[in-house]
Amino acid sequence: MxxxxxxxxxxxxxxxxxxxxxxxxxxxxxxxxxxxxxxxxxxxxxxxxxxxxxxxxxxxxxxxxxxxxxxxxxxxxxxxxxxxxxxxxxxxxxxxxxxxxxxxxxxxxxxxxxxxxxxxxxxxxxxxxxxxxxxxxxxxxxxxxxxxxxxxxxxxxxxxxxxxxxxxxxxxxxxxxxxxxRSKVNKSILTRFDNLLNEYFLTSKTEILGLPSVAYFANLLNLSANYLGDSIKKETGKSAQESIQLKLISVAKERIFDTDKSISEVAYELGFKHPQHFNRMFKKATGQTPNDYRNLN
CATH class of the missing domain: 2.60.120 (Jelly Rolls)
Incomplete structure (x- = not known):
């Protein structure tokens, strides 16, 4: 070497x-x-x-x-x-x-x-x-x-x-x-990022790997985390981390409606190690706790 x-x-x-x-x-x-x-x-x-x-x-x-x-x-x-x-x-x-x-x-x-x-x-x-x-x-x-x-x-x-x-x-x-x-190249990056993000939540990767990170997707796209973040922000106005969180909240809202599962089970499925962390993040993003959101809807 x-x-x-x-x-x-x-x-x-x-x-x-x-x-x-x-x-x-x-x-x-x-x-x-x-x-x-x-x-x-x-x-x-x-x-x-x-x-x-x-x-x-x-x-x-x-x-x-x-x-x-x-x-x-x-x-x-x-x-x-x-x-x-x-x-x-x-x-x-x-x-x-x-x-x-x-x-x-x-x-x-x-x-x-x-x-x-x-x-x-x-x-x-x-x-x-x-x-x-x-x-x-x-x-x-x-x-x-x-x-x-x-x-x-x-x-x-x-x-x-x-x-x-x-x-x-x-x-x-x-x-x-x-x-x-390089707008065409960046749009291609955005499309591939979205596809990978959707796949992450559709499969059991959240339970195995935990919450997704920008670095995880950057590695799959052969980019640095900062370059991926800047590319996504130029195209969408949101950082890659914000895009991940928006997707996480969207998936969380869908799964909260499954009343056969407790809020803690939903949190673990989404990759959270501690349900209270999920509760805090969800309330910060929506203004309601997961339980409140489930009951009101």
């Missing part, structure tokens, strides 16, 4: 790519300056964003559903593993923005970094850029790099962090565009 190549600091990654370290917690890396190297699995102890040309190269993100051919952004959260082992060499290309969690601690970006859901997308859910979008991304990278090339002063980190935040906000806009331009 090929060992994963891990980079704990930005300086380590700079050295690996023949780059000078301008700041210990952030950097813009020109990957074309790196030496040719073998394909292998890598992990980074910091946030890493690759701006790659569309080639099925070292990141192994496949060539599916590409909207544009000018470039691709791949987002990696700290300690995420990427790549594959091959006994052959390649020349890295493109640029990378890397920044450590310590850079943004206590800042507005640090408080909302987890809101950028695309850091939890799988690599095959990358952001594919138009030519104009690529120019905007490069401009953001250039502004960050410009600040790092200056003598570090009291304004440096604030300006760098502000430009990283601007870049990430542009990425939210561009992902929204990608969801729209």
């Amino acid at each position: 090929e060992e994963i190549l891990k980079f704990e600091t930005i300086k380590e990654y700079n050295v690996f790519n023949n780059q000078e370290t301008m700041h210990p917690l952030v950097g813009i890396i020109d990957l074309s300056k790196a030496d040719p190297r073998k394909f292998r699995r890598m992990s980074y102890g910091f946030y890493t964003i690759f701006l790659k040309e569309i080639k099925c190269g070292d990141l192994r993100y496949g060539c599916n559903y590409y909207d544009y051919e000018e470039g691709t952004l791949i987002f990696l959260a700290p300690n995420q593993v990427i790549g594959e082992y091959k006994d052959e060499y390649y020349q890295p290309q493109g640029k990378a923005l890397v920044f450590h969690q310590d850079l943004i601690l206590g800042t507005s970006l640090g408080k909302k970094i987890h809101d950028y859901a695309f850091f939890s997308y799988d690599v095959n859910e990358a952001l594919h850029l138009s030519l104009r979008e690529r120019e905007i991304i490069l401009d953001c990278f250039n502004k960050i790099d410009y600040e790092l090339q200056q003598n570090i002063d009291k304004h440096t980190e604030n300006l760098v962090i502000s430009n990283i935040e601007l870049f990430l906000n542009y990425c939210i806009r561009f992902y929204d565009r990608q969801f729209i331009t």
Whole structure:
């Protein structure tokens, strides 16, 4: 089994790519300056964003559903593993923005970094850029790099962090565009999700596996949970978790009318380990307890 190549600091990654370290917690890396190297699995102890040309190269993100051919952004959260082992060499290309969690601690970006859901997308859910979008991304990278090339002063980190935040906000806009331009793909995802959700409740899976989760369906659809959730929300206005709960309540209402079963039996059939949890969820969703709903109807 090929060992994963891990980079704990930005300086380590700079050295690996023949780059000078301008700041210990952030950097813009020109990957074309790196030496040719073998394909292998890598992990980074910091946030890493690759701006790659569309080639099925070292990141192994496949060539599916590409909207544009000018470039691709791949987002990696700290300690995420990427790549594959091959006994052959390649020349890295493109640029990378890397920044450590310590850079943004206590800042507005640090408080909302987890809101950028695309850091939890799988690599095959990358952001594919138009030519104009690529120019905007490069401009953001250039502004960050410009600040790092200056003598570090009291304004440096604030300006760098502000430009990283601007870049990430542009990425939210561009992902929204990608969801729209891939409407047919997203509708297919929604249809398959609905079918799987219906099947889950029609079979005995609730009793065996318990309450359904977004991660369960994402795994069946070969998507990350965050990407599935965002796809569903773009199409329906509701998150995947909300869709699951609405289906759960709908099925619960039907089964409550079966007076041969107690409310506790219905709860267990639906996948609840404790009937009181079912009672609380049902009342929160409908304004009535399951017993009240059964008696009133």
